[in-house]
Amino acid sequence: MYYFDYLRVRGSLRVFAIILACGTLLLCISLAFSHGHHGNASFSIGTDTVSTQDYSGLALLHHLGETTWFPFGLFCGIASTITIFFSNALATSLARYNGNLHFGFTKPISRERSALRTFAIDLAGLLVGFLIALFFVFVPFTLVGLLGRLTFGPTSLAPVAIGLGIAFMWYGMVQAVTATMRGGAGLVLGLSWGVFAVMQGLQNLTTDLVPEVVVRSIHLLNILNPFIYLSDIFGTTGGQLAKDDSLAPHYFQNLAIVWIVALIALAIAVVQRKRMEV
Amino acid sequence: MNAIAIDHLTKIYGSQRSVDDLSLTVGEGSVCGLLGPNGAGKSTTFKCLLALARPTSGTVEVAGAPVTPATFQYLGYVPETSALYEKFTVADHLEATRRAYEMFDPARAAELAATFKLDSKKRVGKLSKGQRTALAIVLAFSIRPRIFVLDEPASGLDPMFQRAVLDLIIDAAAGGASILFSSHQIGQVERAADSIAVLKGGKLVLRGDIDTLKGDEKVVEAIFPGDAPSPNGLAQDPRVRRIERNGRILRVHVTGDADGVVRTIDALSPRTIDVLDLSLEDIFLGAVNDGVA
Numbered sequence: 001m002y003y004f005d006y007l008r009v010r011g012s013l014r015v016f017a018i019i020l021a022c023g024t025l026l027l028c029i030s031l032a033f034s035h036g037h038h039g040n041a042s043f044s045i046g047t048d049t050v051s052t053q054d055y056s057g058l059a060l061l062h063h064l065g066e067t068t069w070f071p072f073g074l075f076c077g078i079a080s081t082i083t084i085f086f087s088n089a090l091a092t093s094l095a096r097y098n099g100n101l102h103f104g105f106t107k108p109i110s111r112e113r114s115a116l117r118t119f120a121i122d123l124a125g126l127l128v129g130f131l132i133a134l135f136f137v138f139v140p141f142t143l144v145g146l147l148g149r150l151t152f153g154p155t156s157l158a159p160v161a162i163g164l165g166i167a168f169m170w171y172g173m174v175q176a177v178t179a180t181m182r183g184g185a186g187l188v189l190g191l192s193w194g195v196f197a198v199m200q201g202l203q204n205l206t207t208d209l210v211p212e213v214v215v216r217s218i219h220l221l222n223i224l225n226p227f228i229y230l231s232d233i234f235g236t237t238g239g240q241l242a243k244d245d246s247l248a249p250h251y252f253q254n255l256a257i258v259w260i261v262a263l264i265a266l267a268i269a270v271v272q273r274k275r276m277e278v
Numbered sequence: 279m280n281a282i283a284i285d286h287l288t289k290i291y292g293s294q295r296s297v298d299d300l301s302l303t304v305g306e307g308s309v310c311g312l313l314g315p316n317g318a319g320k321s322t323t324f325k326c327l328l329a330l331a332r333p334t335s336g337t338v339e340v341a342g343a344p345v346t347p348a349t350f351q352y353l354g355y356v357p358e359t360s361a362l363y364e365k366f367t368v369a370d371h372l373e374a375t376r377r378a379y380e381m382f383d384p385a386r387a388a389e390l391a392a393t394f395k396l397d398s399k400k401r402v403g404k405l406s407k408g409q410r411t412a413l414a415i416v417l418a419f420s421i422r423p424r425i426f427v428l429d430e431p432a433s434g435l436d437p438m439f440q441r442a443v444l445d446l447i448i449d450a451a452a453g454g455a456s457i458l459f460s461s462h463q464i465g466q467v468e469r470a471a472d473s474i475a476v477l478k479g480g481k482l483v484l485r486g487d488i489d490t491l492k493g494d495e496k497v498v499e500a501i502f503p504g505d506a507p508s509p510n511g512l513a514q515d516p517r518v519r520r521i522e523r524n525g526r527i528l529r530v531h532v533t534g535d536a537d538g539v540v541r542t543i544d545a546l547s548p549r550t551i552d553v554l555d556l557s558l559e560d561i562f563l564g565a566v567n568d569g570v571a
Contacts, residue, residue: 003374004363102361103414106328107378108350278330 001104002117005093009125012089016129020082020136028140031061062144070149072156075141077233079134080163084226086129087167088189090122091174094269095185101278115273119175119266126167130160155247159233162251165258166233170226172265179269180276200227224261229254279342281306281425281456282327287336289322289480296322298480299336304458309451311467312460313562314477320460321358323477324429327458328355340425351380354418358429358460360410364403368396368413372420379421387420393442407434419446426450428459432466444470468558476565484565488558495519495556498530498539500548507546512539520564531556531564 094115097104105111141147174192178185202218203225222228232248232255248254282304289297297319304310314320325331327338329345340349362371368391376382391398394412402410411434418426428447432440440463447470451457461467467474468488476484484491500506506528512518518539520531528548532539536553544551 001363001374001378003377004366004370007366007370097363100361100363102330102355102357102359103363104361105330106350106353106355106357108347109378110347113347277332278325 001097001107001114002121004097005118005121008093008096009090009121012086013125013128013132016086016089017132017136020133024136024139028143031140059144061140062146066146066149068149069151070141070146072150072152073159074234075134075137075150076157077159077163078137079130080159080167080233081230082133082137083126083130083163084167084170084230086133087126087171088174090125091171091189092178092185093118093122094175094273095178095181098180098182101276105278111273111276112270115179115270122171123168126164126171130164158247158251162229162255162258163233165255165262166226166229168262169229169258169265172262172269173224175269176265176272179272196225196227199225203228223257226258229258279306280304280339281308281341282310282427282458283337283339283342284323284327285337285339287323287326287338288334289319289326289331290334291322296480297326297333297477300477300480300482301336302475302482302485304456306456307451307454308473309447309457309459309471311471311474312458312477313464313467313474314460315566318477318566319480320477321429322480324355324358324427324460327427328353351421352423353425353427354421354423355426356411356414356418356428356431358433360402360407360414362402362410362413365401367399367401368405369398371402371413371417372398375417375420381422383420383422386422387416390416390419390446394439408436408439411435412439415443415446419450424455426455426457426459428457430460430462432461432463440466464557464559464562474558474561476562478566484561488561491561492556492558494534496532496536497554497556497560498532498536498543498551499554500528500530500543500546500551502526502528502546502548509542509546512542515539522567529560531560 104114107114109117138147170192174185174189178188181188199218199222203222205215205218207215232251234248280303282302284300284302287297287300287302288295300319300323302310302323312320312323322331326333327340327345338345340353343349366374372384372387372391375387376384391413394409394416396405396409396413396416402413405413411431415431418428426447431447432443435443444466447457447459451470457470459467459470471488473487474484474491475482504526506523506526508523509521509528509530512521512530515538517532517534517536518530519533522529522531526549528543530539530543540551540553
């Protein structure tokens with residue numbers, strides 16, 4: 001019932017936009033009135049040294065912006081990261097209507113096609129969600145007149161490809177697990193945060209502490225962990241933001257992994273859906 | 279060609295045999311009432327028929343072919359439980375149905391929504407049980423199907439709307455539609471159906487045209503001041519098909535002339551004694567009850 005999917009995604013986008021608008025408004029207010037709230041700290045950006053007592057937050061941002069170039073990819077990265085959170089709002093879309101299958105499964109459309117339509121509408125929703133997030137990320141930046149300080153490069157959109165890939169990977173894995181569930185899908189989604197966070201923490205275990213087979217197993221399982229790929233969004237290497245002409249190490253390998261995992265997970269969800277009994 | 283053909287259908291859930299070797303056909307343009315006590319297997323039969331559940335064995339066909347998504351272009355279904363989307367409005371459901379069905383008739387939908395007094399702006403979650411049933415009926419009948427599968431279509435409706443549903447079924451049948459429907463309200467089935475199938479414990483225990491089943495059978499019903507006595511000799515009477523005793527009430531099902539049976543019972547000094555035409559309820563209870571004296 002793609003019309004209901006459309007309504008559902010539209011509703012989710014509306015809530016998402018309202019939350020971001022409120023967040024952005026609060027951020028702007030906070031920046032505008034944050035004059036001296038953090039004491040008389042001084043810090044440097046490039047060759048410039050500034051004091052927080054001399055500027056409001058917005059003025060400080062403007063001042064910093066005048067001496068700094070901002071890679072467009074940074075904003076895409078922030079928006080992509082926000083979109084990953086938004087993907088959680090859509091990730092249980094199949095399970096959400098498993099109480100309505102007498103209605104949904106007796107329509108002149110195959111279960112597989114119906115599920116694929118749901119995924120397509122959700123993916124479209126993710127793209128729109130990304131654009132909404134990008135818009136709101138730019139709002140404070142635009143307010144202080146720094147749009148002219150943006151830099152663009154051949155890899156500016158790289159964060160979008162991997163960011164949406166991570167979002168879709170997470171979405172797909174939750175769909176695969178919850179496609180036939182008639183309750184508890186939200187719990188699975190919530191637990192996924194904890195599981196992924198713990199697994200990410202375990203990624204740093206070394207053979208000094210645990211047997212090699214454990215380390216290898218964790219690394220293998222972490223292929224399915226969206227958190228592992230978050231660093232690829234910002235192309236971080238040693239904590240430094242990547243320039244618009246550079247990519248994180250293994251970017252393309254990881255890009256392929258997240259999208260392939262997403263597609264495999266969705267295929268599993270479709271197969272389960274096809275075999276499901278009401 | 280049969281509109282619906284169920285052939286040796288068996289459905290087992292775990293150790294529970296919900297439907298047991300059921301064979302049933304519904305001819306084109308005919309109305310079949312599926313009756314049975316709770317847990318008899320009616321809803322499971324519907325699920326298998328609509329491909330919502332896989333038969334353990336046996337086959338089901340609709341319009342001479344296995345059920346595919348395309349089947350639902352001309353099959354209207356009202357499920358027993360509300361399967362509607364609670365967060366969306368009546369209008370949303372009509373719009374979704376319009377988009378899904380080639381034969382959706384918006385004028386018919388509007389007319390039916392008005393008949394059942396449905397507020398198109400109201401969310402399904404705010405509708406009463408009866409209103410949800412009514413909406414499911416509106417959606418099913420708005421696509422002008424030629425085959426209907428209706429699982430308790432009047433469930434939760436008030437008597438006025440129950441009558442409206444009955445009229446819809448009769449009207450659809452008059453228009454040539456084939457209908458398989460279940461109901462606990464035997465009066466409805468008696469009015470709308472031309473044949474019945476009675477399930478008990480997943481098995482088909484009775485099948486036939488209502489008129490044929492009624493035949494020339496009468497029920498002699500006697501009420502006694504105390505517990506009904508056991509009438510000696512009646513069980514051996516070839517005209518007596520069944521004897522039921524329930525407290526003070528004695529019912530004897532008789533084929534043909536009932537006068538002799540009336541005289542025998544009258545000799546037992548009942549408070550009242552009546553000779554009644556056999557009702558569908560009598561037929562149904564006779565098929566599912568083991569409580570024959």
